[in-house]
Amino acid sequence: MPLADKSAAWPVLEVRGLCKAHTQGRWWQRQFQVRALDNIDLTLNVGSTLALVGESGAGKSTLAMCLVGLLEPDAGEIVFDGRRLGELRGEERATLCRKIQLIFQDSAGALNPRMSAAEIVEEPLVIAGEESRLRRQRALRAMEQVGLPSAWSNRRPHELSGGQRQRLAIARALLLEPKLVILDEVLAGLDLSIQGQISNLLLDLQSEHNLSYLCISHDLAHVGQFADEVAVIHQGKITGGNRAPQAIDQPRERVFSARAGAGG
Amino acid sequence: MRYLGLRFLQSCLLLMGVSVLSFLFVEAAPGNFLDEVRLNPQISSQTLARLREQYGMDQPLAARYVHWLHSVARGELGFSFAYNSPVAPLLLSRARITLLLTGSAMLISWLIALPWGIVTAEKRTGWFDSGSSFVTALLLATPDVTLALGLLLFAIRTNRLPAGGMMSLAAENQSQWLQIKDIAIHLLGPLLVLVLVSLPTLVRHIRAAMIDALESPCVRAARAHGIARSRILLRHALPMASNPLISLFGLYLGSLLSASLLVEVVMSWPGLGPFLLEAILARDVYVIIGTVMFASLFLVGGMLLGDVFLFIADPRIRTERLA
Amino acid sequence: MPVSSSISLERPTPGSEREEATDLLAVKDLTVQYCVNSGRFTAVNQVSFSMDRAEIVGMLGESGCGKTSTALSLLRLLPDTAIVTGGRIYFRKRDLRLLAEKQLRELRGGEVSIIFQDSAALNPVMRVGNQVIEVLRAHSKCTSRQAREKLHGLFTSIGLLDFDRIFDAYPHQLSGGQRQRIAIAQALICEPKLVIADEPTAHLDDTTAAEILAFMLKMRETHHTSFLIISHNPEILAKVADRMIVMYAGQVVEEGSAEDVFARPLHPYTETLLRCSPARGMPAAGAGGKKRFAFIPGNSPNPLEVLPGCSFSARCADRMAICDSRQPDLLDQCGQRAVRCFKYEAQ
Numbered sequence: 001m002p003l004a005d006k007s008a009a010w011p012v013l014e015v016r017g018l019c020k021a022h023t024q025g026r027w028w029q030r031q032f033q034v035r036a037l038d039n040i041d042l043t044l045n046v047g048s049t050l051a052l053v054g055e056s057g058a059g060k061s062t063l064a065m066c067l068v069g070l071l072e073p074d075a076g077e078i079v080f081d082g083r084r085l086g087e088l089r090g091e092e093r094a095t096l097c098r099k100i101q102l103i104f105q106d107s108a109g110a111l112n113p114r115m116s117a118a119e120i121v122e123e124p125l126v127i128a129g130e131e132s133r134l135r136r137q138r139a140l141r142a143m144e145q146v147g148l149p150s151a152w153s154n155r156r157p158h159e160l161s162g163g164q165r166q167r168l169a170i171a172r173a174l175l176l177e178p179k180l181v182i183l184d185e186v187l188a189g190l191d192l193s194i195q196g197q198i199s200n201l202l203l204d205l206q207s208e209h210n211l212s213y214l215c216i217s218h219d220l221a222h223v224g225q226f227a228d229e230v231a232v233i234h235q236g237k238i239t240g241g242n243r244a245p246q247a248i249d250q251p252r253e254r255v256f257s258a259r260a261g262a263g264g
Numbered sequence: 265m266r267y268l269g270l271r272f273l274q275s276c277l278l279l280m281g282v283s284v285l286s287f288l289f290v291e292a293a294p295g296n297f298l299d300e301v302r303l304n305p306q307i308s309s310q311t312l313a314r315l316r317e318q319y320g321m322d323q324p325l326a327a328r329y330v331h332w333l334h335s336v337a338r339g340e341l342g343f344s345f346a347y348n349s350p351v352a353p354l355l356l357s358r359a360r361i362t363l364l365l366t367g368s369a370m371l372i373s374w375l376i377a378l379p380w381g382i383v384t385a386e387k388r389t390g391w392f393d394s395g396s397s398f399v400t401a402l403l404l405a406t407p408d409v410t411l412a413l414g415l416l417l418f419a420i421r422t423n424r425l426p427a428g429g430m431m432s433l434a435a436e437n438q439s440q441w442l443q444i445k446d447i448a449i450h451l452l453g454p455l456l457v458l459v460l461v462s463l464p465t466l467v468r469h470i471r472a473a474m475i476d477a478l479e480s481p482c483v484r485a486a487r488a489h490g491i492a493r494s495r496i497l498l499r500h501a502l503p504m505a506s507n508p509l510i511s512l513f514g515l516y517l518g519s520l521l522s523a524s525l526l527v528e529v530v531m532s533w534p535g536l537g538p539f540l541l542e543a544i545l546a547r548d549v550y551v552i553i554g555t556v557m558f559a560s561l562f563l564v565g566g567m568l569l570g571d572v573f574l575f576i577a578d579p580r581i582r583t584e585r586l587a
Numbered sequence: 588m589p590v591s592s593s594i595s596l597e598r599p600t601p602g603s604e605r606e607e608a609t610d611l612l613a614v615k616d617l618t619v620q621y622c623v624n625s626g627r628f629t630a631v632n633q634v635s636f637s638m639d640r641a642e643i644v645g646m647l648g649e650s651g652c653g654k655t656s657t658a659l660s661l662l663r664l665l666p667d668t669a670i671v672t673g674g675r676i677y678f679r680k681r682d683l684r685l686l687a688e689k690q691l692r693e694l695r696g697g698e699v700s701i702i703f704q705d706s707a708a709l710n711p712v713m714r715v716g717n718q719v720i721e722v723l724r725a726h727s728k729c730t731s732r733q734a735r736e737k738l739h740g741l742f743t744s745i746g747l748l749d750f751d752r753i754f755d756a757y758p759h760q761l762s763g764g765q766r767q768r769i770a771i772a773q774a775l776i777c778e779p780k781l782v783i784a785d786e787p788t789a790h791l792d793d794t795t796a797a798e799i800l801a802f803m804l805k806m807r808e809t810h811h812t813s814f815l816i817i818s819h820n821p822e823i824l825a826k827v828a829d830r831m832i833v834m835y836a837g838q839v840v841e842e843g844s845a846e847d848v849f850a851r852p853l854h855p856y857t858e859t860l861l862r863c864s865p866a867r868g869m870p871a872a873g874a875g876g877k878k879r880f881a882f883i884p885g886n887s888p889n890p891l892e893v894l895p896g897c898s899f900s901a902r903c904a905d906r907m908a909i910c911d912s913r914q915p916d917l918l919d920q921c922g923q924r925a926v927r928c929f930k931y932e933a934q
Contacts, residue, residue, distance in 0.1 A: 203880075485703050489721075499721075
């Protein structure tokens with residue numbers, strides 16, 4: 001696929017006014033609300049990478065789960081590929097949601113230890129109802145794409161290193177040909193050299209398949225090089241909108257600039 | 265809280281299901297109570313027909329079930345043909361005797377198994393562990409009937425233990441204390457069998473759960489902080505290991521009425537075991553159903569209680585996670 | 588490759604040991620092996636280093652290079668499959684390998700403590716306040732009131748506010764940053780002389796990591812505590828370490844003051860590793876203007892396959908013929924700088 005012309009950018013994902021609250025407290029005490037997401041506005045253009053940075057507990061993972069459909073937001077809307085997710089139901093929604101994939105941080109926890117590598121990768125196709133011979137071929141091809149030799153198709157996750165497991169998770173995410181991939185701290189815990197290799201792999205895949213990335217991370221140095229734009233989330237609110245990575249330089253910066261036309 | 269309420273509701277539904285099933289099964293079994301009577305040539309067919317009507321055997325199954333439910337609501341649990349009395353008082357008096365046996369067996373086996381399991385988990389290599397492993401495997405492989413028969417043999421040969429029953433005739437008129445001693449001596453045999461039967465499972469579970477806990481990173485961290493080994497065992501490893509053990513405890517609680525039936529029959533301990541066997545042989549349907557229901561009640565209640573204990577003991581279930 | 592003339596390094600002559608200016612920790616030729624099904628492999632291969640009072644030493648290396656095994660072996664906390672097959676460990680002039688278990692237990696947590704990564708350190712069914720007090724009680728006699736007060740002071744200085752709530756909380760009710768601070772509190776409550784921190788900021792966001800590192804610097808100032816910080820991320824060590832030890836495949840491959848090692852890395856591994864860090868700038872864009880991240884080519888060495896030459900040679904850009912023939916020795920420059928590489932061997 002030809003490289004998308006960045007000047008003709010259009011948003012593949014738009015989030016408007018997203019809210020999500022949790023309740024906390026013991027059952028005999030007064031419950032209090034924790035606003036995990038408070039009026040979130042986000043825009044992600046096709047083929048580009050938006051990084052979401054913030055402290056732990058600021059709401060990044062909650063946002064990822066709402067986007068993928070694992071959590072229902074309390075308010076606000078998510079517009080993906082021009083369609084409002086909240087309005088779709090059933091089969092239509094499932095088909096559209098397949099185009100959003102999520103890759104987690106803890107690969108050892110995210111992969112079923114009793115399944116072989118090939119089985120893990122082809123599982124999304126099993127769920128989508130593909131035929132078995134075809135699935136295995138596609139799974140092996142996906143493994144090759146991420147740099148895992150198909151000879152390893154019978155290895156279990158514990159026989160692979162951390163970096164190799166992340167590659168497996170990436171191969172699995174690619175199988176359904178997503179448009180948007182959410183990377184939730186995928187490089188955490190990996191050695192620097194492996195981080196570099198996986199980052200390069202992700203960049204290659206992005207240009208090859210015209211993927212858009214929402215990269216959740218707290219590694220500002222890496223994000224500064226990897227992402228095209230950065231949004232800072234603090235206590236459930238986005239502060240300052242999308243900015244160029246160079247504008248975020250210190251961990252302690254708290255620049256609040258009102259974004260035109262929106263609260264937060 | 266909602267979680268416990270749901271479980272309670274589920275348990276009630278389960279019990280209803282059990283009652284229906286037991287009714288159906290008992291009906292499906294060939295023969296009924298009056299078959300014996302019918303064999304007797306001196307009883308005329310009119311008497312037979314009258315008896316049938318009296319006992320409600322000619323009514324359809326559903327009607328009988330409803331009548332039985334009414335009886336349960338009244339607290340009678342049906343009517344025993346053989347004893348000519350409501351089932352409930354018979355059941356309760358026998359159940360008390362069974363509970364005496366199983367309750368003490370459970371207490372003693374847990375008291376022995378806990379330290380045994382903890383010590384073998386701590387000293388994982390060496391002769392104590394291998395020896396214990398061998399002994400538990402041996403006990404596990406031996407059926408409880410064999411153990412019971414073996415003990416009976418020992419009792420008869422050596423005359424040290426009574427060979428059955430709960431009290432000796434001579435004890436009828438003696439003082440309270442002597443009566444208790446008498447019962448205790450009679451209890452020893454079946455108690456020993458039950459304890460030996462349940463020990464291996466318990467010890468292995470405890471050992472496995474403790475090993476899991478001892479190999480966890482937080483125990484290593486506790487060692488790194490210089491905390492004494494005994495404290496690590498009891499205040500760190502055991503609480504972490506107790507999740508599966510509490511569930512097991514609930515299961516044991518639940519099987520208080522059902523675990524000993526076979527042993528009771530073999531060793532003539534006058535509890536629910538012989539009572540149920542008699543009723544089955546005589547097709548005394550309501551006794552059978554009543555006993556099964558009572559035992560199921562215990563089972564379900566025991567597991568529910570286990571869940572409640574788990575809820576109290578494990579803070580991760582009890583409290584909310586940070587958002 | 589021409590040997591850099593500005594650095595003169597000699598092989599240590601047998602008998603002359605590194606200057607023992609240290610009275611805190613001295614590790615000499617430590618060797619640790621692990622027993623696995625297919626045999627034995629050496630995880631730590633004749634590692635020597637020393638630490639001074641009030642000094643922060645950073646240990647850098649990729650996962651599997653032996654840094655954690657080295658740290659655990661100091662307090663005899665290795666798993667049962669590991670054996671210390673050689674070397675000496677001196678803490679304040681006492682040989683730790685000769686101590687009985689009981690004496691070692693007094694040392695652990697009291698004079699030398701370890702900070703593990705947070706999720707590993709805390710007991711999930713015990714309140715965190717009790718877990719910290721327990722460490723204090725294991726090493727000194729004090730009433731629970733005194734203990735609680737001491738804890739309050741410590742919590743405040745680490746940055747754990749809301750004392751009452753946190754004291755009674757269970758680990759799963761706290762955030763990752765708070766849990767890590769509790770692990771630090773456990774390590775520091777008895778005011779040890781040496782603290783070993785194994786990846787202390789691994790899963791923390793930058794703000795919390797910065798706070799924790801700042802706190803370590805403060806402890807160094809006020810209590811003269813020494814820290815041995817183990818990490819695979821050089822940026823963390825660049826912020827706080829006085830001296831650096833770089834490990835690869837179970838051996839020390841470079842050592843020196845942090846400033847020196849980061850400004851002029853000598854060993855090819857250190858050099859390529861530092862280039863992988865995005866904070867130090869990226870390599871020039873590849874063909875087509877695409878961004879490229881730097882990485883070290885090749886794979887980590889398999890500890891079960893021991894090659895005759897230098898363990899890094901397969902991935903080294905400056906590889907020479909001699910690199911595959913035998914292992915290089917650790918070359919020393921008056922105890923200030925050391926490197927294990929044939930590039931610097933005087934012919």
